[in-house]
Amino acid sequence: MLTLLSLHKFNEQDKAKLVEGLQDLYTIILPDDFTEDHLASLASSADVLLGMKVTEKVLHNSSHLQLVQTPGAGVDTLSLSPLKKRGVLVCNSHSNSHYVAEYAVTLFLALTKKMAVQTQEQLPETLKEKVVGILGYGKIGKKLSEFLGPFGCSLMVFRRQEMGKKDSGIYFTHNLKEVLSQADYIVVTLPLTRDTIGLIGNTEFALMKKSVCIINVGRGSVIDQEALYAALNEKRIRAAAIDVWYDDFLKDANTVIYSTKYPFEKLDNIILSPYKASLAEGAPHLDDVIKNLRLFATTGKVINAVDLEQGY
Numbered sequence: 001m002l003t004l005l006s007l008h009k010f011n012e013q014d015k016a017k018l019v020e021g022l023q024d025l026y027t028i029i030l031p032d033d034f035t036e037d038h039l040a041s042l043a044s045s046a047d048v049l050l051g052m053k054v055t056e057k058v059l060h061n062s063s064h065l066q067l068v069q070t071p072g073a074g075v076d077t078l079s080l081s082p083l084k085k086r087g088v089l090v091c092n093s094h095s096n097s098h099y100v101a102e103y104a105v106t107l108f109l110a111l112t113k114k115m116a117v118q119t120q121e122q123l124p125e126t127l128k129e130k131v132v133g134i135l136g137y138g139k140i141g142k143k144l145s146e147f148l149g150p151f152g153c154s155l156m157v158f159r160r161q162e163m164g165k166k167d168s169g170i171y172f173t174h175n176l177k178e179v180l181s182q183a184d185y186i187v188v189t190l191p192l193t194r195d196t197i198g199l200i201g202n203t204e205f206a207l208m209k210k211s212v213c214i215i216n217v218g219r220g221s222v223i224d225q226e227a228l229y230a231a232l233n234e235k236r237i238r239a240a241a242i243d244v245w246y247d248d249f250l251k252d253a254n255t256v257i258y259s260t261k262y263p264f265e266k267l268d269n270i271i272l273s274p275y276k277a278s279l280a281e282g283a284p285h286l287d288d289v290i291k292n293l294r295l296f297a298t299t300g301k302v303i304n305a306v307d308l309e310q311g312y
Contacts, residue, residue: 002297005029005042007051007058008071017283018050021290025297048293053077059086067091067296071289072278073138074219075306076192084308091304092312093288096278097139103277104140104187104217105147107241110271111185111213128152133183135176135199136190136218138312144187145170156183160195180207185215192219193311200224205231213239217277220244229262232269241271 004026010018015030022028029042036055043049043062050069059065059082067089068078075092083090113124130153134141137159145155155170158179173179176199180186186208190196201224214237216223225246231237245258256274258264265272278285292303306312 001025001027002047003027003029003045003064004048004050004293005039005046006031007034007039007049007054009034010071014283014286017286018290021286022293025294048296050289050293054079054083056082059083067293067302069093069289069293071286072096073140074191075311076219080306080308080311089302090306090308091292091302092306093285093292094139094304095287095289095291096280096285097143099280099284100140100189100217100277101143101147103243103273104144104189104215107215107217107243107271107273108148108185108187111215111239111241126151127185130154130184131156131182133158133179133186135179135186135188135222137172138189138191140189140217141187144189153185176204177207180204181209183212184209185213188214188216188218188222190218190222191312192221196222198222198224201227202230205236208237210236210238212237213241215241217243220246225259225261229259229264229267232264232267235269239269239271241273243273243275243277245275 002025004022006029010030019028031038031042036057040057040061043058045064046062047064048067048069049062049065050071052070052072054068065086065088068083070092073092073094073096075090078090080090108127112127127148128151132148132153133156134144135158137157141157145157148155149169156179157170157172158174158176159172160174190199199222205227228240232240258272264270288304296302
């Protein structure tokens with residue numbers, strides 16, 4: 001039987017799901033103390049680490065480590081080079097893609113229907129015949145395009161590998177400027193890598209329509225924080241709905257801090273969403289985690305292996 005150590009603080013629903021799904025194949029360690037020293041002491045017996053961050057000390061003590069499993073899609077908080085050097089597998093989870101895409105549509109409708117600020121003067125809009133730019137075409141981007149199709153909007157997708165100009169009514173391009181300059185709505189679903197960090201800054205905002213709305217359900221730092229605040233504050237873009245942020249904004253159980261540098265909460269053209277997109281009843285974000293860890297324990301094979309060179 002393999003040993004699984006959680007480096008991530010899960011809620012009671014999540015813990016129950018993990019135990020139910022894995023207890024026949026794993027000795028599961030769900031600590032209450034997440035200090036580095038305590039986790040490092042527990043790591044000596046771990047074959048699998050479950051979490052978003054592995055410190056150098058924990059990794060050093062993980063002499064039996066075979067696999068790092070993240071409970072979400074992003075691996076930007078992991079130091080991938082030491083794991084690659086050790087030959088450790090890294091896998092992520094995409095079972096929240098449906099729910100993140102669904103939440104992105106919710107943010108779309110909140111913006112178009114003026115749900116954040118309701119006045120009689122602000123008439124609801126429609127997505128019909130609007131141009132929607134989707135940055136990234138992973139599982140979330142693909143699911144989002146499926147959801148948005150019936151609204152009658154035109155879809156432009158920015159991705160590194162261009163798939164031909166049109167596919168199922170979607171226009172694909174690797175030209176970011178083309179998407180940014182034509183879109184009425186821009187949705188960021190990209191992971192955070194060395195190629196995407198700060199991808200959208202002042203230069204990119206200058207290409208956009210003044211009427212554009214931006215939705216980010218990917219990673220906060222794909223959009224430069226200072227540039228985003230300035231564009232919103234100076235009304236160089238119309239609005240934004242952001243679910244992913246730049247700081248560890250949950251300072252304690254009763255306080256939400258969206259940014260320690262800029263007062264986004266004082267703006268009147270932004271919807272502030274505190275990392276809720278992937279959450280849903282029944283903890284579906286753990287489905288891929290359990291499926292993969294069961295597969296690994298029984299066959300040694302995995303799904304959703306991360307390319308440690310590319311970072312996703």
